[in-house]
Amino acid sequence: MNTVRHKGQIIVIDHVPANIRSLCGDALLKPDTVRKIESLH
Secondary structure, three states: OEEEEEOOEEEEEOOOOOEEOOOOOOEEOOHHHHHHHHOOO
């Protein structure tokens, strides 16, 4: 799941492929995935 803020609203995108870091829990997205999400707004 990923969240994006757009024009003051929060958009939740479900089923986003990501690698989750085991130590800190951060989600690492591939550059192509980031570009696709950014193209939505």
